[in-house]
Amino acid sequence: MKNSNKIIQISKKVEDMAPSGIRAFFDLVLGMKDVISLGVGEPDFVTPWNIREKAITAYEEGYTSYTSNKGLISLRKQISHFLKYKFGMEYDPENEILITVGVSEALDLAWRTLINPGDKVLIPEPCYVSYAPLADMAGAKVISLITKAEHGFKMTPSELDQACQKDKIKYLMINYPSNPTGASYNKAELSALCKVIKKHDLVVISDEVYDDLTYDFEHVALSSLPGMKERVVYLNGFSKAYAMTGFRIGFACGPEKVIAGMTKIHQYTILCASINGQMAAEEALANGHKSVNMMKIEYKRRRQFIIESLNEIGLKCHMPEGAFYAFPSIKTTGMSSMDFAKDLLKEQKVALVPGVAFGPSAEGHVRISYATAFEDLKEAVVRIKKFIKS
Numbered sequence: 001m002k003n004s005n006k007i008i009q010i011s012k013k014v015e016d017m018a019p020s021g022i023r024a025f026f027d028l029v030l031g032m033k034d035v036i037s038l039g040v041g042e043p044d045f046v047t048p049w050n051i052r053e054k055a056i057t058a059y060e061e062g063y064t065s066y067t068s069n070k071g072l073i074s075l076r077k078q079i080s081h082f083l084k085y086k087f088g089m090e091y092d093p094e095n096e097i098l099i100t101v102g103v104s105e106a107l108d109l110a111w112r113t114l115i116n117p118g119d120k121v122l123i124p125e126p127c128y129v130s131y132a133p134l135a136d137m138a139g140a141k142v143i144s145l146i147t148k149a150e151h152g153f154k155m156t157p158s159e160l161d162q163a164c165q166k167d168k169i170k171y172l173m174i175n176y177p178s179n180p181t182g183a184s185y186n187k188a189e190l191s192a193l194c195k196v197i198k199k200h201d202l203v204v205i206s207d208e209v210y211d212d213l214t215y216d217f218e219h220v221a222l223s224s225l226p227g228m229k230e231r232v233v234y235l236n237g238f239s240k241a242y243a244m245t246g247f248r249i250g251f252a253c254g255p256e257k258v259i260a261g262m263t264k265i266h267q268y269t270i271l272c273a274s275i276n277g278q279m280a281a282e283e284a285l286a287n288g289h290k291s292v293n294m295m296k297i298e299y300k301r302r303r304q305f306i307i308e309s310l311n312e313i314g315l316k317c318h319m320p321e322g323a324f325y326a327f328p329s330i331k332t333t334g335m336s337s338m339d340f341a342k343d344l345l346k347e348q349k350v351a352l353v354p355g356v357a358f359g360p361s362a363e364g365h366v367r368i369s370y371a372t373a374f375e376d377l378k379e380a381v382v383r384i385k386k387f388i389k390s
């Protein structure tokens with residue numbers, strides 16, 4: 001048999017792409033018994049029953065076909081009403097909204113629609129694992145803006161200004177509440193950033209998939225602020241707040257030209273998101289809010305517990321404003337984040353994600369997901385304490 005390694009070459013870009021640090025680490029967890037996992041970024045709740053039931057009956061009633069490429073018009077109209085009610089934003093359901101396979105697809109489409117080779121994209125770091133690889137695949141030159149722990153991992157207006165003065169930045173990626181740090185921006189902080197965004201004429205991709213999980217203030221959508229709608233591609237989805245990760249439904253809202261471009265790529269690569277997933281998303285928007293609130297109250301209780309506990313055992317940790325992640329410093333242990341995570345897993349069977357998975361600047365930190373049952377969180381703290389002592 002011929003060696004297929006010699007026959008088939010994969011592209012240089014893909015060859016050079018690092019695999020997701022989260023997945024690589026969780027391959028180690030597979031097959032281990034009695035591990036408490038604080039690793040994966042998904043709700044421990046099962047999707048609320050009314051939403052699951054809607055998906056089941058959709059199949060029973062014979063909804064098994066493609067939908068319009070842009071997604072069900074009924075869902076797009078609902079999203080449009082919802083955004084108007086929640087943030088006062090006006091998006092035309094015919095031309096300014098696209099239903100995607102999760103925010104993940106929307107991110108890929110947005111980069112590929114906007115980027116010309118060599119365009120400079122500024123990405124605050126630590127950040128969600130897919131931003132830089134997807135922008136790079138689209139041909140962008142990625143520049144990191146390193147956020148600081150003493151600022152709660154928030155980009156400041158002057159840091160943004162300086163980064164734009166140093167390099168001719170065309171696009172900014174923003175994610176709040178943030179994965180992995182839980183940092184978010186209130187209205188005053190966003191308004192200050194908007195001044196700089198306008199000063200440098202930036203176009204922004206805003207990933208607000210955790211917006212409903214904001215604990216200390218009202219989330220404000222970036223594109224709802226004056227003069228921002230025309231320069232923002234707003235991304236959101238159902239995975240996190242509604243505990244619908246497996247349904248794979250997200251959406252993008254933006255200027256008609258951008259949504260038309262994204263739709264072109266989407267119609268050739270995906271055709272459409274699944275019909276029963278879209279119908280379940282309609283049910284989520286219509287009748288899912290009570291469940292979201294119940295889950296949010298529980299996350300908030302866990303947040304209080306885990307942040308207090310981590311600080312008590314000597315792992316300094318800021319109070320995250322949203323999402324379901326704690327991002328403590330492990331610098332006092334003198335270990336690298338990868339060694340800390342590997343040894344903790346081996347010795348105490350607790351899985352968390354090493355900070356480096358979210359960019360080199362996140363070394364010295366680990367990410368803990370508190371989308372984990374309260375009892376497990378309690379036990380995990382006991383085990384982490386033992387590990388640090390030893």
Ligand SMILES: Cc1ncc(COP(=O)(O)O)c(C=O)c1O
Nearest residue numbers: 041102103104128179237239250
């Ligand atoms: C910040 C952020 N954006 C996007 C995604 C992907 O979400 P989806 O399930 O909608 O593709 C995730 C998933 O962890 C995330 O944390």
